[in-house]
Amino acid sequence: MKLPMPSNPIHALCLKLGAWAVGMFVFALWIMPPMYDVFCEITGLNGKTGGRYEASEIQQIDTSRTINVQFVAINNDKMPWQFVPQTRSVRVHPGEQVQIDYRVHNPTGKDMIAQAIPSLVPYNAVNYFHKTECFCFEQQPLKAGESANMPLLFIVDQDIPQGVHTITLSYTIFDVTDRYAADQLLGAR
Amino acid sequence: MAHGPAKGISRWLFTTNHKDIGSMYLWFSFAMFLVGGLFALVVRAELFEPGMQIVDPNFFNQMTTMHGLIMVFGAIMPAFVGLANWMLPMMIGAPDMALPRMNNWSFWILPFAFFMLLSTLFMEGGGPNFGWTFYAPLSTTFAPPSVTFFIFSVHIMGISSIMGAINIIATILNMRAPGMTLMKMPLFVWTWLITAYLLIAVMPVLAGVVTMMLMDIHFGTSFFDAAGGGDPVLFQHIFWFFGHPEVYIMILPAFGIVSAIIPTFARKPLFGYSSMVYATASIAFLSFIVWAHHMFTVGMPIAGELFFMYATMLIAVPTGVKVFNWVATMFKGAMTFETPMLFAIGFVVLFTIGGLSGLMLAIAPADFQYHDTYFVVAHFHYVLVPGALFSIIAAVYYWLPKWSGRMYSEILGKTHFWVAFVGLNLTFFPMHFAGLAGMPRRIPDYHMMFANWNMISSVGAFLFAGAQLLFLYIIVTTIIKGRKATDRVWENSEGLEWTVPSPAPYHTFSTPPEVK
Numbered sequence: 001m002k003l004p005m006p007s008n009p010i011h012a013l014c015l016k017l018g019a020w021a022v023g024m025f026v027f028a029l030w031i032m033p034p035m036y037d038v039f040c041e042i043t044g045l046n047g048k049t050g051g052r053y054e055a056s057e058i059q060q061i062d063t064s065r066t067i068n069v070q071f072v073a074i075n076n077d078k079m080p081w082q083f084v085p086q087t088r089s090v091r092v093h094p095g096e097q098v099q100i101d102y103r104v105h106n107p108t109g110k111d112m113i114a115q116a117i118p119s120l121v122p123y124n125a126v127n128y129f130h131k132t133e134c135f136c137f138e139q140q141p142l143k144a145g146e147s148a149n150m151p152l153l154f155i156v157d158q159d160i161p162q163g164v165h166t167i168t169l170s171y172t173i174f175d176v177t178d179r180y181a182a183d184q185l186l187g188a189r
Numbered sequence: 190m191a192h193g194p195a196k197g198i199s200r201w202l203f204t205t206n207h208k209d210i211g212s213m214y215l216w217f218s219f220a221m222f223l224v225g226g227l228f229a230l231v232v233r234a235e236l237f238e239p240g241m242q243i244v245d246p247n248f249f250n251q252m253t254t255m256h257g258l259i260m261v262f263g264a265i266m267p268a269f270v271g272l273a274n275w276m277l278p279m280m281i282g283a284p285d286m287a288l289p290r291m292n293n294w295s296f297w298i299l300p301f302a303f304f305m306l307l308s309t310l311f312m313e314g315g316g317p318n319f320g321w322t323f324y325a326p327l328s329t330t331f332a333p334p335s336v337t338f339f340i341f342s343v344h345i346m347g348i349s350s351i352m353g354a355i356n357i358i359a360t361i362l363n364m365r366a367p368g369m370t371l372m373k374m375p376l377f378v379w380t381w382l383i384t385a386y387l388l389i390a391v392m393p394v395l396a397g398v399v400t401m402m403l404m405d406i407h408f409g410t411s412f413f414d415a416a417g418g419g420d421p422v423l424f425q426h427i428f429w430f431f432g433h434p435e436v437y438i439m440i441l442p443a444f445g446i447v448s449a450i451i452p453t454f455a456r457k458p459l460f461g462y463s464s465m466v467y468a469t470a471s472i473a474f475l476s477f478i479v480w481a482h483h484m485f486t487v488g489m490p491i492a493g494e495l496f497f498m499y500a501t502m503l504i505a506v507p508t509g510v511k512v513f514n515w516v517a518t519m520f521k522g523a524m525t526f527e528t529p530m531l532f533a534i535g536f537v538v539l540f541t542i543g544g545l546s547g548l549m550l551a552i553a554p555a556d557f558q559y560h561d562t563y564f565v566v567a568h569f570h571y572v573l574v575p576g577a578l579f580s581i582i583a584a585v586y587y588w589l590p591k592w593s594g595r596m597y598s599e600i601l602g603k604t605h606f607w608v609a610f611v612g613l614n615l616t617f618f619p620m621h622f623a624g625l626a627g628m629p630r631r632i633p634d635y636h637m638m639f640a641n642w643n644m645i646s647s648v649g650a651f652l653f654a655g656a657q658l659l660f661l662y663i664i665v666t667t668i669i670k671g672r673k674a675t676d677r678v679w680e681n682s683e684g685l686e687w688t689v690p691s692p693a694p695y696h697t698f699s700t701p702p703e704v705k
Contacts, residue, residue: 010287010363017355021393028397036423046420117415174416
């Protein structure tokens with residue numbers, strides 16, 4: 001189909017150039033961010049780990065290799081919660097399911113909601129670190145003064161590249177009380 | 190049908206004349222240049238000695254940020270658009286720009302954008318203080334409330350630039366005099382044609398990134414907020430995808446100006462015209478695939494570091510072709526050293542220094558040490574001040590006799606050059622050493638060990654500022670009482686713009702000239 005173009009060549013050219021400018025705006029706003037996400041998902045570059053892992057096939061435990069998995073906890077900005085891994089590091093065999101806990105405590109006088117965001121290095125291990133259960137999949141509400149244990153179940157894939165001996169998993173905890181409707185999450189319990 | 194300019198203020202408000210609009214662009218950018226320079230002087234005054242003396246750190250950050258924003262978007266870019274407005278129609282034998290009304294609009298929205306940007310300094314919480322690169326989350330989560338005004342002013346500047354670029358492309362492609370083939374166009378026209386394409390490609394990306402900031406701040410999206418699943422590094426990728434072509438937007442027209450001036454005063458035709466055109470096009474293409482060299486330290490895999498390192502170094506090839514051609518043009522020429530030529534030669538020498546420090550920064554492993562130090566500041570000021578700015582000043586001296594019909598004082602012009610030359614080298618050369626020794630950018634206070642270099646830089650900055658006041662004096666006195674200029678102005682000037690009388694009449698080339 002041929003679009004009707006103005007007969008004046010200057011106007012026709014300007015229309016094309018204007019359309020190109022609009023196209024670049026759309027590209028920047030709606031195409032670049034998803035493209036970046038897909039790129040990072042494939043390469044693991046920004047350390048974002050995947051969602052809940054469904055163990056489709058039973059993984060063989062590879063006892064010939066041992067991977068050291070370290071856990072780090074970071075409070076974003078002025079997040080007042082106490083947030084610590086109960087286990088600082090654990091040695092696991094690829095294919096074996098392991099559970100560790102993070103402990104959170106809300107020392108403030110108000111009810112709050114937190115969201116933990118994982119980040120993992122090295123980047124070439126990102127796609128081989130599977131979480132079957134993780135507190136980072138949902139928000140964690142805590143009433144004033146409350147504490148909780150937050151579990152993490154994970155499997156290190158057998159196909160993890162040979163060069164990887166240590167994986168560091170870092171969680172940053174964000175205060176998202178304002179972002180989520182507090183009454184929904186706190187009241188439902 | 191009225192042929193002369195309208196009387197009074199309405200001439201300037203409603204004008205569709207490319208010469209009027211060009212003059213307004215140039216005066217506006219000169220005003221912004223003085224404002225941005227004032228902000229730089231606040232920065233240099235604070236850095237004169239270690240310790241906190243004059244301003245508080247938050248205001249210092251506002252000054253560095255505003256200096257960058259005003260100089261890039263308010264001084265350099267509008268000055269080039271102003272030169273394009275004045276010269277392009279006269280160089281290609283067109284009666285005016287292709288879209289005169291849009292031309293008026295793209296100028297007149299600019300003062301509002303910058304009024305809005307500058308007014309943030311007086312708002313609660315102050316103006317933008319996150320650096321001219323406005324990295325998220327500094328510019329989103331931790332930004333002062335005035336950031337929304339900053340975002341809208343960037344939108345307006347972007348619209349203005351895009352309209353200007355569309356106008357320039359339409360003029361060049363549709364309005365050339367008969368016989369003016371593409372490969373006969375002066376290089377200033379060529380470089381602006383390519384620059385205009387770059388503008389249309391990347392200004393919308395800038396508009397996109399500030400729109401994402403706007404949505405993150407006010408509408409609860411999480412493009413750059415890790416808490417909601419976003420990624421701050423995404424900001425840097427998008428920003429530099431705009432930002433790297435942007436630095437060529439600020440230098441390609443300068444290449445065109447220098448390629449016009451050097452042949453005139455060397456009394457030889459430009460060496461390697463077509464290689465200049467191809468080199469400009471190659472630089473423009475390469476500018477789209479090197480952006481991540483600004484972010485070597487974000488944690489890229491080695492393959493990424495290597496790709497962006499080699500792609501960046503590749504830019505030195507077409508740039509080297511250009512420098513070679515300028516030198517070859519001067520080689521065995523009958524050179525004289527009038528003020529425009531002094532600025533053009535200053536451009537070639539000092540821009541090359543800036544290019545070489547750019548090559549040093551391109552080396553990914555070494556960049557980890559240089560990153561965010563004063564070495565980077567020295568580098569980009571060497572390509573922007575004696576690069577973009579010197580070419581604009583050279584263009585003003587070169588074409589002012591044609592615009593105003595009067596000659597400037599050669600003695601004052603040469604004084605301006607030498608004071609500016611000494612001032613800028615005093616200001617920016619020591620920054621290389623401070624940076625290599627480890628002084629970080631964007632800090633109001635610093636270790637004692639950097640004290641000497643900073644003191645020299647500050648003295649140089651005030652000297653350079655004095656030179657620019659002299660520039661203003663020269664322009665004003667030339668326009669008022671300079672001696673009459675001839676039509677040809679320079680002994681060996683080539684091009685259609687020198688075939689019209691001086692000062693250039695309000696309407697030129699109403700009937701297209703013959704181009705051989």
